[in-house]
Amino acid sequence: MALFRNRKSRSIKASIEPSVSVEDGNEGHKPRSIKQLRLTRDKTTKSLGDERHSKGFAVLYIQRQRSLYPHSIPSSRKGTPVNKAPPSHNMQPPRAGTPANMAPPSGIYMAPPSGTYMAPLPQTGTPTNMAPSYAPPPAPNQAWTGIQPAVLHKMPVPNNDTDGDTDKFSVMTLKFEVPLNHQAPAKGETLVLHAELVYGSKGSERGAAPVVKHEWKRILGAKPFLLFLCGGPGDGNSHRRIPLLNHFALRRGYQVLYVDYRGTGRSYPISPSYIAVNNPNKAAADAEAQRKANYLALFRQDNIVRDLEAIRLCLTNIIAQSSVAAPPPSTSASGSKTAALAAKSSKTKHASKTAKPSKPVTQPAPAPAAPVAPPQPVKWTLVGQSFGGWIALTYLSFLPESLAGVYLSAGLAPVGAGAPDFVYAALAQRIAQRNEAYYARYPDDVWHVKQIVAHLDAASSSSSTTSNGGYAVKLPGDARLRLTAQAFMTLGRAFGAASAVIAPGPPTSKTTPDAYDALHQLVERASFDIANYNVLSDGALVLAAALFAGGFRLHERPLYGVLHEAIYCDGPGYSSSWSAQRILLTHFPAGQFVWTDPSFSATKPSPAITAAVMNDGTAKLYFSGEMVLPAMVPAPLRSTANALARKADWPALYDSSALAANRCGVTVRAVAYADDMYVDLELARRAAAGIRGAQVLEAWNGWKHGAIKEADKTVAVLEALFDGKPLPV
Structure with missing residues (x-):
């Protein structure tokens, strides 16, 4: 640990600073030290996108960017690292007083409370919460060894x-x-x-x-x-x-x-x-x-x-x-610190005196130390x-x-x-349900939404409205987002915070608008501006910025955009191939998601379906949910995103x-939400049915995807998970 004690040593400090690779635009990887990074990381970089892609959902990155991509961070530490332990300390019996975070003891099985779903267990004659003791160990998976x-x-x-x-x-x-x-x-x-x-x-x-x-x-x-x-x-x-x-x-x-x-x-x-x-x-x-x-x-x-x-x-x-450090000094009569100090004091006190020979005192043999179990x-x-x-x-x-x-x-x-197509086919139906609920509350928005889409599409195709060929909204961190027709239609992601089925009419709460009402306020303001001034006001752009601030945030987390479909590719032979876009276009032949087509144009509707939807006063355009579409990915990032979409050799x-x-025998308990727009309830049930002993508590009537993060619901969700308590209705 001398490495950490002598922090003032310049040579030691230099030896522990790793090199970091930094990717700056077209430049290659350049190893730089941490000191150099501190001098250069605050330089402002701009990624203005490709203005030629007028239909793109491009984010204009004019905020301060840190390009801290770690291609190589070599470890320069010498000697044995602090996490090396003697190989003998590998096992230890459970400690007394350990909280209930371990697998349930053998022979005990608690029936789930009412309102829960328990995965079926095989009839093996063994305790239902433990694997058969005679089962041979599985062959090691080389990918995980x-x-x-x-x-x-x-x-x-x-x-x-x-x-x-x-x-x-x-x-x-x-x-x-x-x-x-x-x-x-x-x-x-x-x-x-x-x-x-x-x-x-x-x-x-x-x-x-x-x-x-x-x-x-x-x-x-x-x-x-x-x-x-x-x-x-x-x-x-x-x-x-x-x-x-x-x-x-x-x-x-x-x-x-x-x-x-x-x-x-x-x-x-x-x-x-x-x-x-x-x-x-x-x-x-x-x-x-x-x-x-x-x-x-x-x-x-x-x-x-x-x-x-x-x-x-x-x-x-x-x-x-x-845990293998030397034990504290013994407190026995033969070796305590007190005895040693007393002996030293006595020797000093009587040094000038002639001590008489004393009889040898036989000390009792120390008791054998109790065996210490490894951690x-x-x-x-x-x-x-x-x-x-x-x-x-x-x-x-x-x-x-x-x-x-x-x-x-x-x-x-x-x-x-296996493939993301099955996931998005299920989620698309939930998105359609939310859109129908939205339009049931605000039937006039059926026409207003198409009016806004046509206006944004025309504005993105010319420079007459704004200086940069369309509208832009300001996001946190001084980033700007191009407000295109496709960008506007992705605001349905917020529907995940709203109820799936609602009665027509305004929301009951007068203090905080729900997700439907928040979007309606933007639609109402934008349609008024277009009808009266043929341009969006600053007030409409402020409302749009508030909705986008809690959305995909690809300027802050680009991995969400390029890996979102890849997390559903389970094994070789499956590629995403922009699954969500394909599902939305093929599963809704009436044209509700026609705006997701890369060739979509409200001003020049070449497909007949586009013209039919845009000109029919009763036809609806649906907002999308938690799907990443090609048009949403900023133009400079699309080449990499397309390469990932083509990849078909994913590991399982x-x-x-x-x-x-x-x-x-790992304890598995989950809460699934019936109104979850992001995780399909039926797919969740199937997943739980395939896990031996898994217990699922289903939450209905207003419980949403992010309930564990809501202050008034966190404890109830945790008690359901750890104690199996049903969630209140």
Whole structure:
């Protein structure tokens, strides 16, 4: 640990600073030091898109961009890293007092409460919550063997973090170094992952305890880990996301670990400038796009699971290393510090006196030391929300021995679907249902929406309205979004926060508008401006900006745009091929989604269906939901996105036979929401039916996809997951 004690040494500091590859537009990868990055990272970069693609949903990146793409971060540390432990410390019997994060004991099976759904269990004669003891171990999956422990990148940093005025937590920041490709690790190709550990709260006995020297090791080994997996893909995972989850977990004896997935948050996020391809030479541009696509393919949930497993192994080794430290000095009569000090004092006091010879005193033999059990390997208790559930079920498929429990909120991935077409075919029906509910409340918007689409399409085709050939709305971070007809029609993503079926008429709440009402306010204002002034007012653009700010945010999380369909490609032979666009066009022959066609033009409706829809006063244009369409991806990013859409050699994401066996008896409980627009309830039921012992609680009447993140619903969802309590109606 001398490396960390002598922080003032310039030579040591230089030796621990990694090099980072930075991708700037057309330039190649250039290794730069952290010091150089600090000098250059604040330079403003612009990605103005391609104005020639007038129908594109291009984001004009005029905000300050950090191109911190880590192509190679070689580890320069020497010697044995802190996460190396003696190989003998691998197993330990469960500790007394461990909270209920372990698999249920043999022979005990709790019937689900009323209103729940339990996956069928095989009739084997063995306890229903355990795998048969005589079952042979499965053959190792070569794609999931040989994962090496992550390396603790630097000394953990403590801080007392305050969320608002009420929530205060003791948080430890950790950095872990992992290979870019776990299956074929290469020297110098590593990633550094950012993690935050919530280990105490205001008023707890260790809430204000400073983390000094080796204190952080004791904290890591003091409590079992609850690992929260956030939604995405592409989102960061801050510990501030759900404060009530932290309080809930701490009260139950856990510490909560948040990890920014690779390429997101503070784990060196991938910037749009890296994904962009601007080479005018088509052959060179195609080669660059393919190279970047192959690189980004390493950022799906399968490699996220490998990262988390490497972190688990690292923590296991650190805890094992700290637990074998020398015991404190003995307090027995023959060797205590008190006895030694007393003897020294007596010798000094009577040094001038002639001591008489004394009879030898026979000391009792010390009692043999009790055997110390080696530390128990870390096991995760996973809480996954939305895409976090996709990660959790991949983990359960291939590395179940690393898990103590799996709890999912709107996170039952479509296991067994194979290709994204099956997923989007189900979700498209839910989108249609929401659109019908919207138009039932606001029937006049049937015509107003088409009026706005025609106006935006004409404005994007000329420069008469604004100086840049269309409208633009300002997004957080000084980014700007081109408000095209296609962009406007993607605002249906917000329908996921509204009820599926509603009565006609205005919303009952007068304080906060729901998702339908918020969109209607924009439609009403925009249609008024067009009818009276033939131009959108600043007020309409402000309303649009508010809706887009909570939308896809591809300027902040470009991985969401380029990998969104890839997370549904389960195994070789499946390519996404822009699945959502194909499904919306083929499953709705009446033309409700005709605007998703790349050749769509309201001013020159060449397909007969387009003219029929736009001229028929009763025909409806449907808004899309949580689908990523080619027109939504900014023009500079489309070459890479197209290469990923063509990719058909994806690795498998799930193992259906392993989930059906659940050989480690991992507790699996999930909450599925009947009104979920993003995760189809029927597909969620099928997924749960394929997991042995999985219990599903279905929530109806107003419970939505993000309920676990809503302050008035968080505790109820967590109690349903951990205790099996039915959600209130």
